[in-house]
Amino acid sequence: MSTTLCRLYGSDRPADEQRRAFREGGVPVAVYGLGKMGLPLAAVFADRSGNVTGVDIDSAVVNAVNDGQSPVEDEPGLDTAVETAVETESLRATTDGVDAAESAALHVVIVPTLLDDADSPDLSAVESVVDDVAAGLAPGDAVFLESTLPPRTCVDVLRPRLVEKSGLAPDEFALAFCPERTASGRALEDITGSYPKIVGGVDEESTRVAKLVYGELTSNEVIPVSDPTTAECVKLFEGLYRDVNIALANELGRLADGLAIDVREAIEAANTQPYCELHDPGAGVGGHCIPYYPHFVIDTVETSTPLLETARRVNERMEEFTVHKTVEQLVDAGTEIGDASVAVLGVTYRPGIDETRASPAWTITAALSAAGADVYTVDPVCSDLAAFPGRPATLSELPAIDPDALVLVTAHDAFDDVPWDRLADPVVVDGRDALTDPATAGEVYTIGSGPATSD
Structure with missing residues (x-):
């Protein structure tokens, strides 16, 4: 020594x-x-x-x-x-x-x-x-x-x-x-x-x-x-717990259409039980932790892990679900996706943080672009909007763009100031239940709460 x-x-x-x-x-x-x-x-x-x-x-x-x-x-x-x-x-x-x-x-x-x-x-x-x-x-x-x-x-x-x-x-x-x-x-x-x-x-x-x-x-x-293996598992188990919990919330969130209830309201009430800690549903899971950690177990242990695999698939499909709801809302409003302009609000994986690793916005913007939509990406935090499919835009530019749809992926505080009164009734898909009073919007669909029409 x-x-x-x-x-x-x-x-x-x-x-x-x-x-x-x-x-x-x-x-x-x-x-x-x-x-x-x-x-x-x-x-x-x-x-x-x-x-x-x-x-x-x-x-x-x-x-x-x-x-x-x-x-x-x-x-x-x-x-x-x-x-x-x-x-x-x-x-x-x-x-x-x-x-x-x-x-x-x-x-x-x-x-x-x-x-x-x-x-x-x-x-x-x-x-x-x-x-x-x-x-x-x-x-x-x-x-x-x-x-x-x-x-x-x-x-x-x-x-x-x-x-x-x-x-x-x-x-x-x-x-x-x-x-x-x-x-x-x-x-x-x-x-x-x-x-x-x-x-x-x-x-x-x-x-x-x-x-x-x-x-x-x-x-x-x-x-x-x-030992080190136990410590390795501690770190992974933390992320796996969140991935499975979020998957349950996302699965429940998709019940909003079939049950005609606000699943978010039910989750909030259920969480008053001390043993119940349900997450909120949303447009997808990003970051450098949760989307990766399940594979550290699924791909390296011989034991079958059906719950972990299912949870990962459920969470990955929320991006597809978000795109599906956007297309559905547009069609109901009389606009085909190939003729639509769509503003995606938020591309970082987390509010307030300039980090895009595994962000749901990658899949959402790519899928909307592939479907023929004119996609605009709006994010006041992201320093590299040009890396995403679509064209970068600011909130102040939205009235000139006049999008047919707005899709909230990441709930940055700045999106409290969407200029609704200067937009021509776009349909809205709110992936985080975070858009405040889109009073002049058309049809509004909130993941986990379902459809609602503004007065």
Whole structure:
């Protein structure tokens, strides 16, 4: 075990002394991945330890960080945190992962795990980072994985890879899975205490070290679990719960037509029972978590998972349902989809956040365009509207466009100001029950509440 790390962990060192060594910068930290979750994490590590190197393959990101600027937008407090960390020389960034690994004693990996073309987990980014870590791994180092991973990735894939490529024995370094539990727009708050932190090491010492370190980052509880696989499942189960719950809400929401009731009203009343926590139905599920996590289980375990598979299909079909209702509303108003102009309101996957990964708007705009509609995309938050099918537009341009239909996909606050009084009675499909008093609209269909005609 290296001299530096002996000051942090080792069963013969008092815990207070280990914590003090970490807080005083005696243990160099490398955070691999400076994206929406990684940069806030690096900033918190820098604040607590004063000795952090951030690693990213994007030179523009690295240059921005080294200039004291945050390339991550819409993250309260992050601009100041990065500026302060760089000014105090607590944080620096590089594209050279191997060099960072050689200098670090604590390695934190938080790069994306996406899906390949077959919807199977793609570990290539994580494995590439692990190879860099292994190149600089020294006896006594600790490796923490925060990237979401399929079950058993740490023990079956990453630990053997670290051993093979570093030349170290398995017991010469600590390894733990410590999943991020953060959301865009509140990352610093979440990292420092919104939720308990979960840690699971490959052995007792790895778990102890992870608990000690994260105890310095969060004001909340640090919960140790039995092993990395259990910790991997904790992260996945959180997302799977939401996917299944949302699927149930979406399935119920589609009952509005057949039952002629407002399903949203029934859900709200049902949720007065403390054991009932139904979500709201909507136009689809997006983001970098919920649409992906079911595949981390479905595609990697031998056990049949019919509920997870069904839930994923239900949620994916809400995009098709939204398009179907738009076409149906237009036909009822006497306009064929091939002759229609449609304004899609909101293309980011979540209100107020400039993130479009797996947004329902991708499928909805593509399907409407393929059906022959003139599609306009309206989103005051999205910085890359041109990437979507259709033509970018603003709210103020809607009266000149005079769309035949408006489809709300993402409920940005700005859509409270749709200029209804200047529109010529477009049909409306409200995918989030968020449009306020479309008094001059034509037929209005709200997913989960059904059709209603404005006075």
